[in-house]
């Protein structure tokens with residue numbers, strides 16, 4: 001599903017160049033449940049953003065579902081972000097002025113889904129994350145856990161194969177965090193490929209594989225039992 | 228499909244971001260309204276000013292008897308030059324630069340009587356052209372002195388509107404007999420009310436006008452009080468004045484450069500001044516207009532900037548969810564166009580409304596009749612629209628050109 005070869009990401013800040021990713025080689029199979037761990041600044045988010053086509057690598061090749069994504073133009077990348085991957089952020093990134101319903105609707109609008117189908121899909125998704133009653137609430141009227149569940153529903157809107165989550169529980173208490181992890185677990189069981197960045201050993205314990213990053217490189221990759 | 232998505236997006240966003248949209252709209256609204264009003268009032272004021280300064284006559288020059296101030300061909304200075312009606316005929320027949328000319332014989336404070344009403348007012352004897360030159364427009368159903376009145380020395384009179392009111396009140400005057408110093412005259416016309424901001428020899432509205440032939444007969448006089456002339460087409464009043472001095476100088480033996488021999492009042496100079504004044508005033512307004520525009524533009528782009536943070540994040544989120552660059556941009560274009568367009572049109576309409584209502588407020592005397600300048604309105608609306616547009620579109624374009632992550636992290 002995800003094949004990265006020699007991915008390098010270099011940031012240039014003024015005179016200083018900094019290599020956040022220094023040759024990543026990664027292979028994630030369809031339907032895998034993977035956690036990415038590592039110290040702060042090790043390049044986890046950078047890697048995840050590239051995987052989700054939110055950013056482009058400085059060098060290297062990225063094959064997503066057999067397609068050479070590193071050669072895609074901005075419209076093709078938009079298409080991938082819209083349909084192929086669902087991204088969940090630590091900071092939720094909901095549109096502040098829109099209701100839960102409208103937030104989930106956004107990717108559907110970009111995909112050109114008709115009104116009836118949109119309604120059907122949104123209702124189902126909000127139900128799936130346990131927020132059917134909160135459809136008309138705005139982000140300011142929801143708890144962190146609820147906001148993150150809206151964000152997950154939004155990430156699932158166009159039924160992507162891959163779910164990417166960058167510290168989805170980082171801003172939540174342990175109970176809400178547990179709920180979120182359960183949702184990801186369920187999604188994996190439904191056949192989705194799930195990639196999750198986490199500092200939380202609880203989560204790491206439930207995945208199939210843990211990828212450990214350090215200084216922009218993969219230090220090792222193992223199953224949780226091996227820890 | 229794409230435009231539809233964009234419109235739905237757009238309407239959602241517009242609805243949600245009411246305050247920002249309203250503020251922007253108000254900025255544009257206010258700017259265009261203020262400038263349109265400014266120009267409309269200035270036009271109204273200028274026209275009213277010009278109209279009332281033309282009340283006395285349109286580009287006329289008045290000549291008075293004078294004293295020579297230069298010695299000429301052995302003749303001393305200080306001689307009195309006193310033109311007669313024959314001189315005016317001479318001028319009319321020989322001067323090519325004269326368009327219209329009329330003598331003016333005057334007696335102040337004559338007794339004028341109708342039934343029991345008695346009043347005193349100036350009586351002047353003139354030629355038919357006088358009415359045209361001096362904007363003495365006859366009211367409906369009446370006329371000014373004509374050539375037959377003049378040649379037959381008819382005892383007919385054209386009266387100013389205030390004089391008419393003094394004598395007749397609301398009764399109609401045309402065809403009635405009045406007595407001027409006990410001599411009966413038939414009223415042939417009443418002057419239509421007009422604005423007049425300058426005069427010599429009394430306000431036109433209080434004067435009784437009779438044919439010069441009748442006047443001379445009645446008062447046995449030879450000498451004019453003054454005469455009035457208008458330049459012929461293609462000539463300036465300067466040309467006309469010079470030719471008049473030449474012809475009169477030849478006849479009365481004075482130096483044609485001696486402008487004291489006949490006193491003059493050239494109203495075209497006043498018009499030139501007024502025109503220049505209003506031209507300058509208009510430049511001033513353009514200055515104010517531009518300043519207002521700049522202020523409005525700064526206001527609009529400020530509002531746009533205040534929300535730049537929020538908007539950049541929003542663009543980042545939307546791109547992360549699969550919005551194409553074109554969708555982001557078309558939404559912003561539509562949004563700014565609509566906001567600035569509505570603001571501009573409302574501003575223009577509001578100004579138009581005010582200007583339509585003004586005439587019902589009876590302020591014409593003070594501010595004239597304001598007139599909308601469509602070009603200015605259009606230009607202002609377009610300019611402000613463009614400013615709003617640029618202020619909205621550049622940040623959006625910048626954000627849309629970033630990778631989604633960059634847009635999300637920018638602030």
Ligand SMILES: Nc1ncnc2c1ncn2[C@@H]1O[C@H](COP(=O)(O)OP(=O)(O)OP(=O)(O)O)[C@@H](O)[C@H]1O
Nearest residue numbers: 011012013018020039040041042043044045046047
């Ligand atoms: N836009 C940027 N410009 C410059 N340097 C950056 C930029 N984004 C990230 N970096 C640097 O790249 C490195 C990796 O950042 P990244 O966000 O991937 O770390 P992380 O592993 O996600 O850390 P954390 O656990 O704190 O989220 C960091 O040292 C960071 O300072």
Ligand SMILES: [Mg+2]
Nearest residue numbers: 044045046166
């Ligand atoms: Mg991170």
